[in-house]
Amino acid sequence: MAQYQAVQRSGAEKAATLERALRQRSLRRRARPVESIVRFLLLLCGLVSILSTVGILVTLGENSLLFFSQRSWQQVKYDTVERAVVVNLGQEVSLAAALDAQNSYLSLELDERATLPFSEGQLIELGGERMRVMAASRDGLEVERGVNASQALAHPVDTPVFVHNERTVLLGADLRADDTVIHLSEGAAAAFQIDDLIQADEEVMRVLQVEPVSDMLAVRRGEEGSNPARHSAGLPLFSPSAVTLGEFLTGTRWNPQLGHLGIWPLLNATLMTTFFALLTALPVGLGVAIYLSEYASARVRSLVKPVLELLVGVPTVVFGYFALTWMTPLLQQIIGPQVKQFNTLSAGLVMGIMIVPTIASISEDALGAVPRALREASYALGATRQETIRRAVLPAAVSGIMAAFLLGISRAVGETMIVALAAGAGPNFTFNPLEGAETMTGHIVRISGGDISYNTIDYNSLFAIGLLLFLLTLAFNVVSGAITRRYREAT
Amino acid sequence: MATVTQQGNRGSLTRRQRISRLWSRVYQACVGLAALALVILLLKIVDDAFGTVAVVNVVDPASLVSQDGRSIEQQNAEELAGLARDYLDEEGRHFVSTDRLFTLFLDEVARTELPSSALRNLTVGQALFSGQNFPQKWADRTLFELRLPDVARVERDARARADIALLLAGNVEQGRLLELVYNDIVQVELLESWNLIDSLTRQDEIRARAARDFPQATLEFRSWLNADFLRTPGSSQALTSGIRVALLGTLWMLVIAIGVSLPLGLGAAIYLEEYARHANNHRLLRLLNGFIETNIRNLAGVPSIIYGILGLTVFVRAMEPLTSGQLAGVAGADGRTILSAGLTMALLILPIIIINAQEAIRAVPQSLREGSYGLGATQLQTIARQVLPVALPGMLTGVILSVSRAIGETAPLVVVGAATTIFVDPDSPFSRFTVLPIQIYRWTADPREGFQDVAAATIIVLLLLLLSLNASAIILRNRYSARARRTL
Amino acid sequence: MSETPKQSVQDKLEIDAMSVWYGETCAVRSVTLAINPRRITAFIGPSGCGKSSVLRAINRLNDLVPGAHVHGKINYQGHNLYDEQVDPVELRRRIGMVFQKPNPFPKSIYDNVAYGPRLLGIRDRKSLTAIVEHSLQQAALWDEVRNDLHKKSGLELSGGQQQRLCIARALAVEPEVILMDEPCSALDPIATQSIEALMRDLVHDYTIVIVTHNMQQALRVSDYTAFFNIRKREQDGVELRWGELVEFGATKQLFEEPQHQETADYISGRFG
Numbered sequence A: 001m002a003q004y005q006a007v008q009r010s011g012a013e014k015a016a017t018l019e020r021a022l023r024q025r026s027l028r029r030r031a032r033p034v035e036s037i038v039r040f041l042l043l044l045c046g047l048v049s050i051l052s053t054v055g056i057l058v059t060l061g062e063n064s065l066l067f068f069s070q071r072s073w074q075q076v077k078y079d080t081v082e083r084a085v086v087v088n089l090g091q092e093v094s095l096a097a098a099l100d101a102q103n104s105y106l107s108l109e110l111d112e113r114a115t116l117p118f119s120e121g122q123l124i125e126l127g128g129e130r131m132r133v134m135a136a137s138r139d140g141l142e143v144e145r146g147v148n149a150s151q152a153l154a155h156p157v158d159t160p161v162f163v164h165n166e167r168t169v170l171l172g173a174d175l176r177a178d179d180t181v182i183h184l185s186e187g188a189a190a191a192f193q194i195d196d197l198i199q200a201d202e203e204v205m206r207v208l209q210v211e212p213v214s215d216m217l218a219v220r221r222g223e224e225g226s227n228p229a230r231h232s233a234g235l236p237l238f239s240p241s242a243v244t245l246g247e248f249l250t251g252t253r254w255n256p257q258l259g260h261l262g263i264w265p266l267l268n269a270t271l272m273t274t275f276f277a278l279l280t281a282l283p284v285g286l287g288v289a290i291y292l293s294e295y296a297s298a299r300v301r302s303l304v305k306p307v308l309e310l311l312v313g314v315p316t317v318v319f320g321y322f323a324l325t326w327m328t329p330l331l332q333q334i335i336g337p338q339v340k341q342f343n344t345l346s347a348g349l350v351m352g353i354m355i356v357p358t359i360a361s362i363s364e365d366a367l368g369a370v371p372r373a374l375r376e377a378s379y380a381l382g383a384t385r386q387e388t389i390r391r392a393v394l395p396a397a398v399s400g401i402m403a404a405f406l407l408g409i410s411r412a413v414g415e416t417m418i419v420a421l422a423a424g425a426g427p428n429f430t431f432n433p434l435e436g437a438e439t440m441t442g443h444i445v446r447i448s449g450g451d452i453s454y455n456t457i458d459y460n461s462l463f464a465i466g467l468l469l470f471l472l473t474l475a476f477n478v479v480s481g482a483i484t485r486r487y488r489e490a491t
Numbered sequence B: 001m002a003t004v005t006q007q008g009n010r011g012s013l014t015r016r017q018r019i020s021r022l023w024s025r026v027y028q029a030c031v032g033l034a035a036l037a038l039v040i041l042l043l044k045i046v047d048d049a050f051g052t053v054a055v056v057n058v059v060d061p062a063s064l065v066s067q068d069g070r071s072i073e074q075q076n077a078e079e080l081a082g083l084a085r086d087y088l089d090e091e092g093r094h095f096v097s098t099d100r101l102f103t104l105f106l107d108e109v110a111r112t113e114l115p116s117s118a119l120r121n122l123t124v125g126q127a128l129f130s131g132q133n134f135p136q137k138w139a140d141r142t143l144f145e146l147r148l149p150d151v152a153r154v155e156r157d158a159r160a161r162a163d164i165a166l167l168l169a170g171n172v173e174q175g176r177l178l179e180l181v182y183n184d185i186v187q188v189e190l191l192e193s194w195n196l197i198d199s200l201t202r203q204d205e206i207r208a209r210a211a212r213d214f215p216q217a218t219l220e221f222r223s224w225l226n227a228d229f230l231r232t233p234g235s236s237q238a239l240t241s242g243i244r245v246a247l248l249g250t251l252w253m254l255v256i257a258i259g260v261s262l263p264l265g266l267g268a269a270i271y272l273e274e275y276a277r278h279a280n281n282h283r284l285l286r287l288l289n290g291f292i293e294t295n296i297r298n299l300a301g302v303p304s305i306i307y308g309i310l311g312l313t314v315f316v317r318a319m320e321p322l323t324s325g326q327l328a329g330v331a332g333a334d335g336r337t338i339l340s341a342g343l344t345m346a347l348l349i350l351p352i353i354i355i356n357a358q359e360a361i362r363a364v365p366q367s368l369r370e371g372s373y374g375l376g377a378t379q380l381q382t383i384a385r386q387v388l389p390v391a392l393p394g395m396l397t398g399v400i401l402s403v404s405r406a407i408g409e410t411a412p413l414v415v416v417g418a419a420t421t422i423f424v425d426p427d428s429p430f431s432r433f434t435v436l437p438i439q440i441y442r443w444t445a446d447p448r449e450g451f452q453d454v455a456a457a458t459i460i461v462l463l464l465l466l467l468s469l470n471a472s473a474i475i476l477r478n479r480y481s482a483r484a485r486r487t488l
Numbered sequence C: 001m002s003e004t005p006k007q008s009v010q011d012k013l014e015i016d017a018m019s020v021w022y023g024e025t026c027a028v029r030s031v032t033l034a035i036n037p038r039r040i041t042a043f044i045g046p047s048g049c050g051k052s053s054v055l056r057a058i059n060r061l062n063d064l065v066p067g068a069h070v071h072g073k074i075n076y077q078g079h080n081l082y083d084e085q086v087d088p089v090e091l092r093r094r095i096g097m098v099f100q101k102p103n104p105f106p107k108s109i110y111d112n113v114a115y116g117p118r119l120l121g122i123r124d125r126k127s128l129t130a131i132v133e134h135s136l137q138q139a140a141l142w143d144e145v146r147n148d149l150h151k152k153s154g155l156e157l158s159g160g161q162q163q164r165l166c167i168a169r170a171l172a173v174e175p176e177v178i179l180m181d182e183p184c185s186a187l188d189p190i191a192t193q194s195i196e197a198l199m200r201d202l203v204h205d206y207t208i209v210i211v212t213h214n215m216q217q218a219l220r221v222s223d224y225t226a227f228f229n230i231r232k233r234e235q236d237g238v239e240l241r242w243g244e245l246v247e248f249g250a251t252k253q254l255f256e257e258p259q260h261q262e263t264a265d266y267i268s269g270r271f272g
């Protein structure tokens, strides 16, 4: 009875309170401004991610366009071979001692007051052999023998030394406004081809015909909206250099400041490191995945998984350190001194270690998604475990493994710090994995990490490389994602 | 006939079994290989971070003992200041430089927590120097003036030298003076450094070599990771290099990055999970939502260096007035500041935060939401009172994971950041910066003796930091999933 | 329980030619029936015939399901519930729901029950306590949990207690209609019995709609019964399935003299 009264009392209070709370409530829709505002703010948060993408696309696209459309006029140069002459004395230079085919030191005898006609990197020629100057001093030259496909030979004392010089192409004679033939300095016509553009002062001309023997060019005057004008002898001529997509995608030299803008040295290095990375990561990662999904007990899994997670957690710069200070010396011990301090092999192998967990975890997902029934069917036919894995499980999981593979490629292509530290710091178009070669990402880091000045060809080239990198990784990611989604839906 | 097939079968069966076992060994070996790589990596780091070093001093500390025979460690500030005075050297080519003294003063003043821009215009009199222990004639000079004319003359002016000694003794702690004496007078120089394993196993060889090649050098065992290492800024000397500035830089960068990306990321995740799939959304809005979703997945796969390029163009260049602090009234800097770095990193971890938070929100059972709506809760109430509390641990785990990503990320910050080494602590978002992984990068690439050991010590600090973060994430996740299993 | 029935609960809930769609597929087609106030109406029918869908459509919970949409009308208190003008939030307050699987919030028992009143802006501790107490009494749970109100999480109760907690939670916001989707399917016979008794108690003040697979239960507790069945059709090689209301009437009549053969088959267990 007492309880009944208690119920009555609390019931009355409940009714009263609720009646108060519910009084003016009707079924009519109420405006809830706070809800709408919050919803809108949250939508804005989501939109920021789009801004991020737009930022990337605009940044890369805009500056790449600049890179590809920037036309700079450069002085036309041509190569001459001349006897090396000490400028202030007029003394000709020749060998002070006989040079055999192996020796890389070339001794000279020069006057105290002589200014050296040699510089580092210069190409010299003597007795038909070409050499590159590595270091120059008054007493002699350190050279690289037999370059430019020439043979290292023995040379007797007093052989004259020739130097390769680049000369600026100059107008050989005055040019009137209505002339259509240009006279050039001797040998300079070789620098031109039909249809080239030439700039002299403000005027642009188009080459119609080249006369190498008489060093004359036939031209059409006043091209591209410029006006034919008078030019006097000795004026340097300019030719345009715009980076074309074709040059960018096919060229095999990268040195923006000298106008060499072929991506291949960088791309090739990226492909090499990626190749070695996947060569390591794919089998190992797949092996780990198979072990985890087909063999390992729950206890072993709980031991192995943290190892993989730890590997994932190690920052890539640490792997870079590892490649440079451990893997490279190891390779040098195993293979020999021809392994350079920076080389794509070491970077690639360590990158492979880095990617193993990625490949392992995605492949494991794929293997785990293979229905049990398939395995049981295979065992029922008397297959061994290995045969079941190879004949039944792997084929069923192949698309997932493919996705892992593609994602691995994308990771490897975009990986930066390992290659920046270990692969090499200079573009080098080589297929030798023991040599250093700078990758696309490594190049971006090196160039932009310094004090780069904006709006230079170097700066703009970063974006062209970045765009290529972005598109490559995006393509791999999208395809990999699509495959993953397909087999997820299928299972 | 029957027996033949049976035998044939049995023969091939054992072979097949053998092959099967062989392959299982191969798979095992793969796991072993991965584990081995991790072990070697860690060993290598430890191997580098400790070991024997051969060092030599420019000035023998024995020649610096006081008259009553106390070593420099035992001398007081006044005596040490006297040493600094004696070895003051106008251009700082050999010993204590005036520039060096100036930074020492600045550091002292900086403890007053004045902004560094204000320091230059501070007069010596204002600049706290405890107990007014400075020559009165300098009271009205600004610190900047102090550096240039007066002190530069000191070499020729014995009186000015005495003033300097007074100033040092009265205002700079003994510990800092001792450091000065070590670095600029004694000048310990590292001749060679051996790894831990070599130091332990080939001691005699090392001793013999040191005796032959550097007879005047002393051999000592050194832990590159030590308390001073954490306390001192970078240096041009491996022996005196530290990571103080880099640690602070990492912290600053994290605060900015998380401060920006956390609200944005959680907001976006809530939007995508709770609002975007709403049944009566407009078709266009649904299209937009789908686009945001795919976009985030793709952003997560963009190589980090691309974010560096983005940051360089947008934050460092386009938004330079903001990121350099011009708008905030800080003059002189360019856009390569901590702020730019933090914002770049914020963009980089944004997709990771979103994806992790989405997963956490998705793990909240739908029945909770329906229960709440069924009682007449609005959407916002349901999210705030039911979804978020349950999803919080999961979201936190995701945030911790993205923090550890941000801590280890190097490439974008190299692109956004600094070319030079930095010696002063960052004190505002507009400071130039360095972070731990950048230091590792630079030191690893530095061919001078000892710097790879410094890099190894830095790596240990970085890895410990990451390990503790990840461990806390794992603990959080386990506790949460245990609770989830118990309750749901 | 209370002697004077509540005046507010006197409106019929009229479902008029309502269809529920999930994306491109139709779950139930063209349901028309009127749910009487202060009576228990039971929905029966084979699995997948759309009972839950109809139930969820009544308090617009389907708004939350991506791609779900409802055609037709539900008239209640002079409003079409699917009208633009109707506030689904207030609607759900008035038409409460108890789910098949008990879904207490991961909070204390007290907070579970006080959740709804707090949403209504009731902050006063004393009133809240009174509401919690009375709601738990109404749900016949008070005696079992009165000492653990703050100590125990709703999730630490037994299944039957959890379900009663969910009912108390629904009662705490003073709904007019209570929708119950198989509330006893996860419970043992004794707990079932107590819930059934509870329903008979509550029906003095509330309109109750219950989905059940248990013919006996429908017969025991309900005043009206609606029987739904599955319809199939082959179209372009794809089999289309949807639910339809077959028969609706007073429970007694429907069980004793079903108008349709299908109904007779189903209730006598000769279904399929």
Ligand SMILES: Nc1ncnc2c1ncn2[C@@H]1O[C@H](COP(=O)(O)OP(=O)(O)OP(=O)(O)O)[C@@H](O)[C@H]1O
Pocket: C022, C027, C046, C047, C048, C049, C050, C051, C052, C053, C054, C065
């Ligand atoms: N969220 C949803 N999305 C898509 N289809 C759904 C959804 N919910 C239910 N359906 C479909 O609608 C149809 C009716 O489902 P409903 O849950 O209403 O059936 P039911 O009669 O309650 O069945 P049961 O007795 O098993 O609970 C089923 O074919 C189901 O597949």
Ligand SMILES: [Mg+2]
Pocket: C051, C052, C053, C181
């Ligand atoms: Mg149902």
